[in-house]
Amino acid sequence: MKLVGVSGSLVGSKTAKAVNKVLSAAKLADAAIETELVDLKEYDVEFVKGTELSNYNEDTIKVVETILAADLLIIGSPVYQASIPGALKNLFDHLPVDAFQGKVTGIIMTAGTDKHFLVAEHQLKPILSYLKGLIPSSAVFVHNDDFNEDNDISSKEVGARINNLANEMLILQNSIS
Secondary structure, eight states: EEEEEOOOOOOOOOSHHHHHHHHHHHHHOTTEEEEEEEEEGSSSSOOOOOGGGSSOHHHHHHHHHHHHOOOOOEEEEEOOOTBBBHHHHHHHHSSTTTTTOBBBBBEEEEEEEETTTTTTTIIIHHHHTTTTBBBSSEEEOOOOEGGGGTTTTTOOHHHHHHHHHHHHHHHHHHHHO
């Protein structure tokens, strides 16, 4: 079983580190699981032009194929202007409408204010549902204050929520496989 984590930020490291925490928690829960991080800042994903995937650059094809080949996913997103970043939405626009069918698709969000904790519910969840993702009952919200000076998550409460999310994702995926 392969779990792919997507970090939907083009700047900074907090979102990627949060996604990596979920990948690590899943690996601790099931040593046999294969994990991979797709950090959008490491790829040149082209803007959607409405053409076949084969007409895009190598990075775009690789990212889309990696996501489509995953058995389950964790989507990480920062909150910019009370929404998900355009780079992440652009990636979703590359995917077919049933891209996440039969795949548990978890959510972890990072933000600078608690006022953005509902972005997962109102912005990201509808997109993942449209792509037919099976979304766990809870998402993880990580406030900037939950990171230490090295941008590692230092909050024990957030760490526990991450472990719970990873375990729930694995239980759900195993139950439908």
